[in-house]
Amino acid sequence: MYEKDGEKYFVVDSHMHYWDASPANWVAGHEQYAKGWIECFHAYQGLGPPETHWTIEPFQKYSEEDLMKDVFEDGYVDVAIFQPTYLKEWYTEGFNTTERNGALSEKHPGKFIVNTRFDPRDSDLGLKALEDNVARWGSKGVKLYTAEWNNGSRGWTLKDPGAYRFLERAQELGIKNVHVHKGPTIWPLDKDAFDVSDVDHAATDFPELNFIVEHVGLPRIEDFCFMATQEPNVYAGLSVVIGGLMHARPKFFAKVMGELLFWVGEDKMTFGSDYGIWEPKWQIEGFVDWDYPSDEFSDYPRVNTATKKKILGLNAAKLYGIEVPKEAQLPADAGAPAAQDDAMLVEDGARV
Amino acid sequence: MTTFAAQVSDVLAALEAVRDPELDEPVTELGFVSSCTVSADGVADVRLRLPTYFCAPNFAFLMVADAYDAVSSVEGVRRTEVVLEDHFASDAINSGIAARSGFVESFEGLAAAELDELRRDFLRKAVLAGTERVCRPLLAAGRTTDDLAELTLGEVAPSTDLERLRARRAELRLPSGDDSPLLVDAATGEAVGVQALPLHLRRARLTSVNMEANGSMCRGMLRERYGTRGLGEVEEDQ
Numbered sequence: 001m002y003e004k005d006g007e008k009y010f011v012v013d014s015h016m017h018y019w020d021a022s023p024a025n026w027v028a029g030h031e032q033y034a035k036g037w038i039e040c041f042h043a044y045q046g047l048g049p050p051e052t053h054w055t056i057e058p059f060q061k062y063s064e065e066d067l068m069k070d071v072f073e074d075g076y077v078d079v080a081i082f083q084p085t086y087l088k089e090w091y092t093e094g095f096n097t098t099e100r101n102g103a104l105s106e107k108h109p110g111k112f113i114v115n116t117r118f119d120p121r122d123s124d125l126g127l128k129a130l131e132d133n134v135a136r137w138g139s140k141g142v143k144l145y146t147a148e149w150n151n152g153s154r155g156w157t158l159k160d161p162g163a164y165r166f167l168e169r170a171q172e173l174g175i176k177n178v179h180v181h182k183g184p185t186i187w188p189l190d191k192d193a194f195d196v197s198d199v200d201h202a203a204t205d206f207p208e209l210n211f212i213v214e215h216v217g218l219p220r221i222e223d224f225c226f227m228a229t230q231e232p233n234v235y236a237g238l239s240v241v242i243g244g245l246m247h248a249r250p251k252f253f254a255k256v257m258g259e260l261l262f263w264v265g266e267d268k269m270t271f272g273s274d275y276g277i278w279e280p281k282w283q284i285e286g287f288v289d290w291d292y293p294s295d296e297f298s299d300y301p302r303v304n305t306a307t308k309k310k311i312l313g314l315n316a317a318k319l320y321g322i323e324v325p326k327e328a329q330l331p332a333d334a335g336a337p338a339a340q341d342d343a344m345l346v347e348d349g350a351r352v
Numbered sequence: 353m354t355t356f357a358a359q360v361s362d363v364l365a366a367l368e369a370v371r372d373p374e375l376d377e378p379v380t381e382l383g384f385v386s387s388c389t390v391s392a393d394g395v396a397d398v399r400l401r402l403p404t405y406f407c408a409p410n411f412a413f414l415m416v417a418d419a420y421d422a423v424s425s426v427e428g429v430r431r432t433e434v435v436l437e438d439h440f441a442s443d444a445i446n447s448g449i450a451a452r453s454g455f456v457e458s459f460e461g462l463a464a465a466e467l468d469e470l471r472r473d474f475l476r477k478a479v480l481a482g483t484e485r486v487c488r489p490l491l492a493a494g495r496t497t498d499d500l501a502e503l504t505l506g507e508v509a510p511s512t513d514l515e516r517l518r519a520r521r522a523e524l525r526l527p528s529g530d531d532s533p534l535l536v537d538a539a540t541g542e543a544v545g546v547q548a549l550p551l552h553l554r555r556a557r558l559t560s561v562n563m564e565a566n567g568s569m570c571r572g573m574l575r576e577r578y579g580t581r582g583l584g585e586v587e588e589d590q
């Protein structure tokens with residue numbers, strides 16, 4: 001729980017990791033990819049405040065103690081949601097698997113939610129693994145990374161028929177939330193790898209599932225926003241937006257937040273620190289203090305305490321059925337939905 | 353036969369015309385050119401770098417191919433070498449460009465078509481974002497959306513943003529003359545009607561915010577990765 005000026009913020013970190021990218025875990029012959037991946041993550045950390053930067057060694061593999069301190073003790077997080085990323089073509093034991101996360105979760109009951117994942121290219125074996133993981137860890141969500149390399153293939157999309165088989169089975173198993181992360185190496189390479197239209201199709205065809213598009217579809221925020229306005233079950237995962245822009249690029253952070261509040265709305269935006277890329281502490285403190293920096297942004301929806309409470313925890317708590325202490329709840333009518341519906345009705349000749 | 357070899361400045365000037373297709377900015381200004389030399393006998397050697405090891409390979413390929421074409425056309429350049437450094441697909445891209453292969457051949461089995469349509473998709477986004485940049489000051493100065501619907505390109509005061517918008521529209525073969533409407537659909541070239549205009553401008557603003565935010569993030573990542581300035585790099589307007 002974070003407290004500021006008498007207000008209590010219940011914090012759900014809906015996108016974080018416990019990875020092992022140390023050289024001992026690099027796949028022989030694929031070391032350059034394993035090294036390139038973690039160095040890329042490390043450069044992202046450089047976009048946060050200098051006093052929060054780590055050297056590369058602890059960044060490659062941080063300890064359980066580091067995580068518990070950074071996320072819960074110093075970082076105000078009430079519940080953290082593990083989002084696994086396997087990358088087994090590059091990391092022998094996987095980069096950040098359900099098992100690795102689950103083992104940590106079992107040692108700290110009530111602190112974590114253990115999401116799992118699937119890859120439709122794994123076919124029947126993959127379905128079996130999904131079933132086992134849901135049974136073993138009680139997963140209510142899956143993280144899908146479409147750019148994962150798998151046995152010669154360089155990516156997949158939710159439009160693939162195999163993907164629907166997995167989504168159907170996931171739903172039967174009780175999965176509610178599908179976190180989608182678009183990466184750059186998708187098949188086929190002549191198409192835009194970051195295109196989110198496959199999420200659009202899946203969201204229409206699986207209205208009972210929620211689709212949280214991580215990193216708000218970056219670098220395709222505009223395509224994501226157009227899609228989110230049409231699909232009631234599509235959410236904006238803010239990981240990278242706060243971590244990568246709020247400190248390093250405050251002007252663009254304000255614009256991106258303004259656009260998201262306008263098109264997607266404060267009821268459908270969820271905070272994620274992306275730990276260990278960025279520690280949650282400075283992100284939460286900074287976001288609670290944040291407002292648009294000048295009048296230049298007066299066209300965008302306003303932000304208030306209710307907006308921030310929803311984004312930092314209440315929205316994700318609703319998606320995952322997490323109980324929120326009474327003192328951190330909001331009255332039912334607090335805040336405002338997205339403004340984009342009004343925009344469609346702007347009178348002829350009105351100022352935009 | 354040319355007697356004198358080209359100057360490095362000539363080659364850099366040619367690279368100014370090479371843009372990152374997603375960001376719609378010159379590779380020089382973005383800091384992507386890490387080195388550029390021309391030997392006494394006219395061999396131009398250009399090294400390109402990107403913000404991350406995993407930047408999208410299709411866009412990387414387009415930039416390297418465009419750089420090769422731009423440098424090759426400089427007078428006094430007898431032979432061109434363009435090398436993409438520190439990228440997971442460097443080998444495939446560099447050998448493909450050196451052999452003058454297309455994209456499909458360079459990524460055997462991983463791509464079904466060349467990149468022309470992809471390039472057009474991003475030019476359309478550049479037109480939308482550019483439209484917003486031209487309209488923003490007009491609206492700030494008190495023009496209404498009704499006014500904008502009536503305006504032609506020739507009636508807007510000259511600016512670099514306007515020139516850039518016209519150039520992108522011309523590239524897409526959209527109407528770009530003085531008597532063409534300021535606001536056109538980037539796919540069809542049809543004028544945008546008054547009714548559709550507010551939403552069109554909202555979408556244009558979103559597209560422009562996305563492009564600028566990505567450009568800003570790419571610059572930040574490039575600086576974290578290398579800590580050195582590229583040739584012709586221009587600081588962003590913060």
